Amino acid sequence: MSDITIIGAGVAGLCAAYALSKAGLTPRLIDRAGAPGPHGCSWWAGGMLAPFCEGAVAVPVIVAHGQRAASFWAEVTEVTHRGSLVLALQRDRVELDRFARRTSGHRVADDLAALEPDLAHHKSALFFGAEAHLDPRRALSDLVAALAARGVEIEQGEVTPDKIAGPVIDARGMAADLPDLRGVRGEMVVLRAPEIELSRPVRLLHPRHPLYIVPRAGGLFMLGATQLESSDRRGVSARAVLELLSAAYALDARFAEAEVLETGADVRPAFADNVPRVSVQGRVLHLNGLFRHGYLMAPALATQAADYLTRGIKGDLVHED
Amino acid sequence: MRDFYGVTLGNPLMLGTAQYPSPAVLEAAFRQSGASVATVSLRREGGQGRAFWDIVKRLGVHILPNTAGCHSAREAITTAQMARELFETNWIKLEVIGHADTLQPDPFGLLEATEALAADGFDVFPYTTEDQVLAARLLDAGARVLMPWGAPIGSGLGLNNRYGLKTLRAAFRDVPMVIDAGLGLPSHAADALEMGFDAVLLNTAVAQAGDPVGMARAFALGVQAGELARDADPMNSRDMAQPSTPVIGKAWL
Numbered sequence: 001m002s003d004i005t006i007i008g009a010g011v012a013g014l015c016a017a018y019a020l021s022k023a024g025l026t027p028r029l030i031d032r033a034g035a036p037g038p039h040g041c042s043w044w045a046g047g048m049l050a051p052f053c054e055g056a057v058a059v060p061v062i063v064a065h066g067q068r069a070a071s072f073w074a075e076v077t078e079v080t081h082r083g084s085l086v087l088a089l090q091r092d093r094v095e096l097d098r099f100a101r102r103t104s105g106h107r108v109a110d111d112l113a114a115l116e117p118d119l120a121h122h123k124s125a126l127f128f129g130a131e132a133h134l135d136p137r138r139a140l141s142d143l144v145a146a147l148a149a150r151g152v153e154i155e156q157g158e159v160t161p162d163k164i165a166g167p168v169i170d171a172r173g174m175a176a177d178l179p180d181l182r183g184v185r186g187e188m189v190v191l192r193a194p195e196i197e198l199s200r201p202v203r204l205l206h207p208r209h210p211l212y213i214v215p216r217a218g219g220l221f222m223l224g225a226t227q228l229e230s231s232d233r234r235g236v237s238a239r240a241v242l243e244l245l246s247a248a249y250a251l252d253a254r255f256a257e258a259e260v261l262e263t264g265a266d267v268r269p270a271f272a273d274n275v276p277r278v279s280v281q282g283r284v285l286h287l288n289g290l291f292r293h294g295y296l297m298a299p300a301l302a303t304q305a306a307d308y309l310t311r312g313i314k315g316d317l318v319h320e321d
Numbered sequence: 322m323r324d325f326y327g328v329t330l331g332n333p334l335m336l337g338t339a340q341y342p343s344p345a346v347l348e349a350a351f352r353q354s355g356a357s358v359a360t361v362s363l364r365r366e367g368g369q370g371r372a373f374w375d376i377v378k379r380l381g382v383h384i385l386p387n388t389a390g391c392h393s394a395r396e397a398i399t400t401a402q403m404a405r406e407l408f409e410t411n412w413i414k415l416e417v418i419g420h421a422d423t424l425q426p427d428p429f430g431l432l433e434a435t436e437a438l439a440a441d442g443f444d445v446f447p448y449t450t451e452d453q454v455l456a457a458r459l460l461d462a463g464a465r466v467l468m469p470w471g472a473p474i475g476s477g478l479g480l481n482n483r484y485g486l487k488t489l490r491a492a493f494r495d496v497p498m499v500i501d502a503g504l505g506l507p508s509h510a511a512d513a514l515e516m517g518f519d520a521v522l523l524n525t526a527v528a529q530a531g532d533p534v535g536m537a538r539a540f541a542l543g544v545q546a547g548e549l550a551r552d553a554d555p556m557n558s559r560d561m562a563q564p565s566t567p568v569i570g571k572a573w574l
Contacts, residue, residue: 057342059342102531182344182372182373182376183369183372185369207475208475228370229370229372229373230369230370230373231369231370231372232369270343272343272344272345272348272376273343273344273345273346274342274344274345275343
């Protein structure tokens with residue numbers, strides 16, 4: 001017998017199930033497509049746990065909560081603690097200075113050749129030593145396995161909160177159709193470039209086409225991600241591919257020889273302030289609005305939902321209507 | 322304030338809506354800026370940006386859709402038609418980009434698109450250079466407002482060719498003109514209004530500032546200072562000093 005029903009098995013729903021289970025509740029988890037896969041935007045994420053870098057644009061609450069994400073994930077999946085690098089091409093040096101002014105937790109990477117030998121030809125970089133990254137698809141399947149070990153299985157079924165008795169967590173993302181929720185389109189490319197070795201995520205600052213590259217096992221690299229005020233879920237645009245690939249090429253010309261394994265596009269749910277929320281509406285808790293911070297902020301969102309339900313604690317992401 | 326296709330604007334500041342950290346910051350920046358017009362692009366959103374456009378509409382200011390990102394007259398005309406349908410306005414800020422690196426307007430494509438859109442009932446705000454010949458041709462083609470650039474888009478350089486802009490202003494005294502693009506600081510906006518331009522349009526300077534809301538307020542004060550100065554009939558500049566206190570009869574030892 002379950003204590004609460006969670007609808008949606010993306011990164012928000014899965015993290016909520018895990019946090020509730022650890023808090024001693026028995027959640028029931030339902031998703032219209034079953035286990036996580038290409039149907040959900042969690043599938044297309046980069047997997048950077050980079051709260052300090054995000055702080056260049058994001059509000060302080062993201063930087064604060066994001067710092068605890070890596071330890072949450074390390075309980076269930078492999079997290080690589082090697083920091084992240086931020087680079088600018090020589091002609092965009094001022095972008096790097098500006099990024100440094102607007103972020104904390106970094107130092108000048110004057111040892112770039114030692115950190116990432118393949119990037120030694122770049123002259124200026126910042127090193128964010130406390131940041132981490134993970135492989136999102138592996139993290140999802142590891143989290144599903146961890147839940148199964150705790151007796152929580154994903155049921156396939158299409159339901160809405162009003163059709164279910166008792167307390168509900170609605171973690172359906174865009175499908176939840178909350179009034180202030182909007183879609184922000186993101187596009188990505190996966191390359192195989194066995195010649196190139198990177199051990200940590202790299203961001204390339206560019207005034208028009210900023211890019212990040214996250215290394216994955218097997219010589220794979222995830223290139224992301226555009227950010228468009230659009231809920232268009234169609235495939236990646238030619239323009240996005242051009243921009244992402246040319247930025248990668250500028251970072252390391254050997255990317256020109258890479259094999260294009262995959263392109264993807266999806267829509268991230270976001271609120272007006274781009275900060276996720278636990279919105280309490282009677283017996284229904286909406287966990288939504290993770291924007292581009294799914295893996296970074298889902299642990300905090302899930303923990304606050306669990307604290308609210310089990311101990312009545314109202315965290316700073318909780319909104320009671 | 323001058324008339325922009327039958328609309329008298331209460332404030333000479335026009336703001337773009339791209340590149341803000343979040344829509345919430347965008348909204349707060351607009352409130353602080355007092356801007357009377359919001360420009361909005363729709364080329365890349367492919368008609369699926371409704372949620373964001375609703376946020377822009379809720380700002381309660383005039384909407385000026387643009388054709389940003391269009392590289393040909395044809396592309397710009399299609400985008401303008403889509404904009405008219407989506408935003409229910411005849412206003413269109415016409416951008417036809419001629420060069421990918423400098424983003425400078427393509428004067429030939431611009432003229433072609435202005436002719437076609439004006440004939441189709443659009444109120445065209447052409448984004449142009451300070452070229453007087455082109456300005457005359459755009460007016461002949463049906464434009465009633467001109468938007469000369471201050472400097473290349475996103476460069477923040479201010480008024481790059483003061484002489485060119487001054488002569489353009491002087492040549493078409495009765496045409497409402499908006500300095501568009503290249504403004505980086507409130508002093509640039511004040512400068513444009515002091516020179517007699519009717520309004521300024523900017524985006525990056527506010528959206529990409531460390532504190533967009535603070536910078537929006539700074540631009541609000543900048544345009545206010547510029548407007549007050551223009552209306553107060555500024556003194557002439559001169560090459561020689563002119564003491565503000567007469568020296569005749571003053572003890573000089």
